[in-house]
Amino acid sequence: MLKQVYQFDEGNADMKDLLGGKGANLAEMTRLGLPVPPGFTITTEACMSFLNTTKELSDELKKEIDEHLSLLEKKTNKSFEGDKDLLLVSVRSGAKFSMPGMMDTILNLGLNDETVEQLASLTEDEAFAYDCYRRLLQMFGNVVFGIDMQYFENYLTFYKQKHGVKLDSDLTGDDLKSIVTEFKRIILEIKKKPFPQSAKEQLHLAIEAVFHSWNNERAHIYRELNRIPDDIGTAVNIQLMVFGNSGDTSGTGVAFTRNPATGENKLFGEYLINAQGEDVVAGIRTPEPIEKLKNDLPAVYEEFTRLAHLLEQHYRDMQDIEFTVEKGKLYILQTRNGKRTAQASVKIAVDLVEEGLIQEEDALMTLNPDMISHLLHPEFSKVALEKAVKVSDVGLPASPGSAVGKICFDAATAKEWAAQGEKVILMRQETSPEDIEGMVASEAIVTSRGGMTSHAAVVARGMGTCCVAGCSELEIDEFLKRVVYPGGQLNEGDVISVDGSNGVIYLGELEVEVTETSHYFDTVMAWAKKHARLDVRMNAETVSDIKTGLYFGADGIGLIRTEHMFFGAERLIQMRRFILSNSYIEREKALKVILDYQMDDFKEIFETLNDLPGVIRLLDPPLHEFMPTKEEDIVLLAQEMNVSKNEIERRLKELHEVNPMLGHRGCRLGMTYPELYIMQSEAIIRSAIEMKRETGLDVTPEIMIPLVGTTKELSELKEKIELYLDALMEEEDINVFYRIGTMIELPRACLIANQLAKTADFFSFGTNDLTQMTFGFSRDDAAKYINEYVSKGVLPVDPFQTIDKDGVGELIKTAVEKGRSTTPTIKIGVCGELGGDPTSIEFFDDINLDYVSCSPYRIPIAYIAAAQSTIRRASNNE
Structure with a gap:
């Protein structure tokens, strides 16, 4: 019978077609002995079989999943549905080609009304346990039941404001119990059925949801944009949960082995203390730069730096690494070849060759040809910048470039205006995968929340689109369609200029000028002509x-x-x-x-x-294309040619x-x-x-x-x-x-x-x-x-x-x-x-x-x- 599930230690980096990029890399890192939480991968073939047949997990697949779940319980000495040390898992998508944010993820899977108390007792931290539970309810409700995330986010915001709580991490156990109760009520009211208490049922429903997410609209649009085939499917990775939200010696982050915006050979990334990974990626909280981890958790920073270098050397390319720290212990959750701007791509390609890590041919194969055109686009002229009025200069330069356009506050409007020939700038508090059509249509993206590894930043860099993220002094009101900044207010349709290279936003339309190409670009082009x-x-x-x-x-x-x-x-x-x-x-x-x-x-x-x-x-x-069509132009031509208007109209009729x-x-x-x-x-x-x-x-x-x-x-x-x-x-x-x-x-x-x-x-x-x-x-x-x-x-x-x-x-x-x-x-x-x-x-x-x-x-x-x-x-x- 066809094998549909692989433990991480059964695979390797060459199995991306079957295990997806994430699964193959998790297997490869496990093989290398890196601190990877154990788990297993359901294959892309299983996904396509699911989508092409009944769209339900077959009995054979369920049986194979249960067998691998038992192996995971033995490896971890934890129980998924038992009384001993509690096993919780994450369920993540992972296609052959990286599609950041386009498909779905569920964390803390396995919790229910009973096991949340068990987790609280095991960790002696009620707030932590119920924080994990509310996150599960929120993600499960959205991904599996299709409930708009705003129902949960709006209530969470309302509760914090009502009780004078600023950060999610400041919520007490009692606070979180109340929030959990409300989240369960939201699910019951909208879905007309309760959140499932069986961990196995949660797992099966989550796997089905991730399979289905291969065909969601944003994933389809992303594949079309990046020319990814529709028939390769996504793998599903089931992995032991490690908790970055378990106190001040825990945290989560995303880092690149080189700067993905400039290509500088320096560790670049962000992290959050006492948080889970979605907090960084979704841009809900603005994280700290990775360098600060050296002060907060020096031993972790030193170990992460070592492993980051090892991974870049092994994969021979700049890596995008997700990590979690649980009570001082570092875990690597994912690595992949990092998405980068056109500017960074040529610099990294040349640097890797000069460092002796790869050959010219390898370097050329790392480049996205379409993105190279972004290196040739104009930038704001120095004369224009001297007179420009700033809206904000506190944003993060998430994706370089210069763009001018009319402000809009939702993806549908951005798409509609762009289709009418308008240049638009999409402004959001933070973007989500649902915004992908508006992001594609926009000249630039501006967010008031999120960091350099937020959804907006990663997707914009992948598309080569100008982006300023985490512009915290902007009060972006998506409902009233306005943005308040320190010097005034802007409304939908107002024109701004965005400098993604420096994180600055200007009033009105600035003049642009063509820039000269770099040494790195010239080197890459010489290689291309040669080969x-x-x-x-x-x-x-x-x-x-x-x-x-x-x-x-x-x-x-x-x-x-x-x-x-x-x-x-x-x-x-x-x-x-x-x-x-x-x-x-x-x-x-x-x-x-x-x-x-x-x-x-x-x-x-x-x-x-x-x-x-x-x-x-x-x-x-x-020939008719050279002739006039408007009445006044025909009259003028008759005068110029010294012929009658009727003669010209006769000839026009002949040419029709x-x-x-x-x-x-x-x-x-x-x-x-x-x-x-x-x-x-x-x-x-x-x-x-x-x-x-x-x-x-x-x-x-x-x-x-x-x-x-x-x-x-x-x-x-x-x-x-x-x-x-x-x-x-x-x-x-x-x-x-x-x-x-x-x-x-x-x-x-x-x-x-x-x-x-x-x-x-x-x-x-x-x-x-x-x-x-x-x-x-x-x-x-x-x-x-x-x-x-x-x-x-x-x-x-x-x-x-x-x-x-x-x-x-x-x-x-x-x-x-x-x-x-x-x-x-x-x-x-x-x-x-x-x-x-x-x-x-x-x-x-x-x-x-x-x-x-x-x-x-x-x-x-x-x-x-x-x-x-x-x-x-x-x-x-x-």
């Missing part, structure tokens, strides 16, 4: 964008969109003159003027590119198309108006000729004909362009080497790629249109339903964001195989949006494309993803 097989080019046509791409190390340009060059006022009038002309001669006159503009553009591009390649796409959009995306555009324009493509090609080659004569620069232009669907379209247009350009170079008595290729963006083009390769000098996949044409989705309208498709599992991903491997991917793969069967050396790249997506890049690398092309600011992401793909493939082939 990547794919080249990375940029999509760019302005000098500013090209310089940005070159700064980030682009291997050239994969897409120059020439239509962007026609929209200047002087150019647009000539393009309209071309469109409105009734004869070839009139069109030629307009094109001669446009030719000069195009030459200026191409010379500037070639000069900036130097000797790097550049793919220039000939005009692609339909029911479905322009499938209409008169791309190479179809070139077939109808070959003089248009010949003019653009002439401008390209004349620019190259002038560059060669003036500077000696030998440019090799790559001319791309878009939207080809038949071999005749490509061969006829290429032949006309070549005849004209060859005659031009003969007339100029100079030779410029050029290539003419095609953009493959139609399914038919993929299927005849072997024929197209006989004519084309190169292929470049336009994945935006290819996806649109393959699915029959309008990329301009798909947003109305595509997210629902993804959330319902109709599609695994948005195919406009990540390659659809089964459909679009198969077409691309077919085209590559067919094209290279005809011309083995043909150069093939991608220039659509997917060229900057890490998952798509791995696919393009696997099918042996030559390059990907993306927007300039995504070039670092693409390089790292390409390097990781090469490293991963090499590792799999070993």
Whole structure:
């Protein structure tokens, strides 16, 4: 029979698929002899079996759990449901990939009305025992029975205020008995059944709840955001409880072996005396920095420092460690590779290599490509900061960055405003996992409670979102939707600026400026270029964008969109003159003027590119896009062109198309108006000729004909362009080497790629249109339903964001195989949006494309993803 439960001493770090990240690490630390409270793990396979069948624990699983519970009783010499020393356990989730706060945890499980008295007698501390019981009731009520945590929190706050109690730890045994009674009443009133007194029943219900939490909304959103599969499930870890809330020599904390915000090689973390772990993570109390533990419990601090170093050396990466101290004894509850900001990630990667702990390849694999873009974002300008008015400067710099937006006080509003195009700042007393959609939608997160390891801080760092936590001087009123600060009051919709690097909040909108990259970033990028097989080019046509791409190390340009060059006022009038002309001669006159503009553009591009390649796409959009649509603009154009308004309206009617995306555009324009493509090609080659004569620069232009669907379209247009350009170079008595290729963006083009390769000098996949044409989705309208498709599992991903491997991917793969069967050396790249997506890049690398092309600011992401793909493939082939 399939084994579904493992004792910690039966597993190891390589069993993450089965035991989840937490379970595998608990097993590994147990194997290393660290002070880990004993326990056992229910596998991810058991979770998926549960979710895919009856959604109830099977008799076989219950039997196996009972057997391992008996083993735990023997190891600890405690009893789960007996009269001797009381065994209490924690029940925690733990998927293969870290998902902080997204699934559920229950502590102190096993307590009931009788055993709480037993615990009080054993510990001689009634307040401690009933504090554990009220925590169990609160967590069980929320996680298992689905009761809103605010019912419990509101009563606890009311009771403390009524009795003049400031801290939870100041509550007496009698206080806590009263609170326990009320918590049980809340459960009975809302759930219509009492809190279960059987420890076994509690355990089974808790396990089921943790299994179910794999499919809760916040966990699903987090997986979607971080591209974690939905079908891997979560393990459940059952572990002996150790009590950080058992007095002044007890406590709990979370620490990182290096600073997760900056990457500094220094122990970084927080702890609370006389508290349980959820107090730190949930941000209910603002904790002390880990350094202070040296004064409070020096022996514990020394031991923790030693173990933290040991764990980092063992796992060869920065560790995020949860620990508890029970009456002076240290226990390690969890370790995992710590989530970190983009700034910290590159510094830690470089430092670990320089320290000899890992190799360059290992360092690159620790990086999250998407997060790297956060290093390139602007910061508040020094001039703006000199004049800025502070709202607060007492907050903790939980996740760096600079953000401006309108204040909102709940996740739903943040999501709604962001969907309307607003930039928002989510302000909460503290965040909870239920806030995840609002956090994702926000430019920054601000909390008045919690520390550097609170939920808000950890999740924000994982997302690369700016965050200021524990801003205690702010009175955030989520009900009245206002925040009171020392100098005044802010209301929902007011604009603030948030500096997550320094923990400061400013009034109004501050100006931002681009920052220079660091030595660590430059080092990482050099490694990525060294190890990547794919080249990375940029999509760019302005000098500013090209310089940005070159700064980030682009291997050239994969897409120059020439239509962007026609929209200047002087150019647009000539393009309209071309469109409105009734004869070839009139069109030629307009094109001669446009030719000069195009030459200026191409010379500037070639000069900036130097000797790097550049793919220039000939005009692609339909002609109606260059024409006015508003009445007043039509009248103005008629005056400028000296034609009647009726004449323009007649031409507009002729140009109208029911479905322009499938209409008169791309190479179809070139077939109808070959003089248009010949003019653009002439401008390209004349620019190259002038560059060669003036500077000696030998440019090799790559001319791309878009939207080809038949071999005749490509061969006829290429032949006309070549005849004209060859005659031009003969007339100029100079030779410029050029290539003419095609953009493959139609399914038919993929299927005849072997024929197209006989004519084309190169292929470049336009994945935006290819996806649109393959699915029959309008990329301009798909947003109305595509997210629902993804959330319902109709599609695994948005195919406009990540390659659809089964459909679009198969077409691309077919085209590559067919094209290279005809011309083995043909150069093939991608220039659509997917060229900057890490998952798509791995696919393009696997099918042996030559390059990907993306927007300039995504070039670092693409390089790292390409390097990781090469490293991963090499590792799999070993």
